[in-house]
Amino acid sequence: MLDEHVAGHREIVPDPPPGDIAIRLQCVELRYGPKIVLSDCSMDCQRGEITCVIGLSGAGKSTILRVINGLRHASRGHVFVNGDETTHLSDRKLNEIRRKMGFAFQYSALFDSLTVGENVAYPLWEHTELNPTEIRERVEKTLETLGLEGVDKRMPSELSGGMQKRVGFARAVVNDPEIILFDEPTTGLDPIMTHVITETIQNIQKRLKATCVVVSHDMPSVYRVADNIAMLFEGTIIENGPVQQIKASRNPIVQQFLEGSEDGPIPL
């Protein structure tokens, strides 16, 4: 009992991942005040592959993406992105890493004082040397692939929720990032758009060889895009592996989640 207690508070020795792992969370703990949201959360994301994070509402999926991006700092444990330990990096170093990362937020988080076109162009303005014509072309092309041609002059508030979601998606991928984090990219979209988004994720991943982390509840699209699945339950990754391995998992919690049944160990 005492040993366990001591072990619980021992410094966690950082274990930097090999080169084929783009993102590693090692025993991450994150608190909001007294509330522990992630505890002993460990996960590896293979470089150039798509990892889907699944889990119940409120399990901490969005929080995991924020930890990867450095928007939240782990109170214990280590986070490695492209080999760099990001938990204690200076803001400047962290910003350098973030420039190569795209983040599509769950609730879009579009800049409401900018037009749709300006929103999507924003990462290009900030981080590239492209001239205005090139930027406009890039933005138009990206919007087009997401079925949003002709909306670039509109304000975000004039769009439907699903359209805003796709604009947020466009903003996250427009500057060809190495790592892309998608927070529920298909929630609230119609089946056709869900299909478009799923396909876009696959295309981007193929074209850029990007490492993608996709948070999603939508199991059919998870099965379509995922190379690996990580299941988050009560702040811990309880299962992490290739799709087939997860499907065959003996863990009753994973089984219940995948089947979507009421009966099982998950408290309702």
Place this chain on the structure above:
Amino acid sequence: MSSEAPAQPFQGLASVRRFLSYTGGLTLLLGDATRYIVSMRFRFTEVIHQAYFLGVESAPIIILTSGFTGMVISLEAAAQAVAYGFSTLIGGSVAFGELRELGPILTGIVFAGRAGAAVTAQLGSMVVTEQVEALESMGVSPAKVLVAPRLLACVLTVPMLTIFADIVGVTAGFLMALIQVHLPGAIYWRSVQQTVIMSDFTKGLFKAAVFGLIVGLVACYEGLRARGGAEGVGKVTTHAVVTSIILIFAFNFLLSFLIF
């Protein structure tokens, strides 16, 4: 009773800590924004845009308040001056009060209530709708793209508005003296010239720039501190206005003490 007694020093300690963390936060934000301003790493068009937006919003109220204040000083001064035969002092007393104290401080306060509140509400709603996090997630510092231009805009706008306030205040004083005691224009304006010197005006503008800095800094800091939806935004907005008005009065005293 006895159980409450030891709590008091801790409460005192807590408010000292809150005060220190607040001033610390302001200082850090100022340092961050200044870094971007002196290294010219901000969009200048955004500064113009903000200055225009904030200045135009506050100008009508500033013209009204300084006009009425100029008139009321003139009214009081005129009545006294005529009674005691000092009508040559009316212009001077209006201009002296307006340029050195009332112009800057009224402008600062109106600016805090109008422009400062707008800045806090805007940044606050950007925080609660995750727009600020979206910026950060792209590796863009909010201090650079949000705070630096607004701060600079405030520092430039308040002195400009103060010039307006000075002119309107002194002119309104003249009109009042003309209507009330039929004071000839030549006497009023000569009195203005003889009483105030250029440095009264420039020192007033310096104070105004400091007030602009206070309003901009507090407004941005409070806005970025907003948490938890519309209610949180309302809370920080009120707090920003109250804090900057108190700071304006305190710094006005301090600066008057130091530079005049």
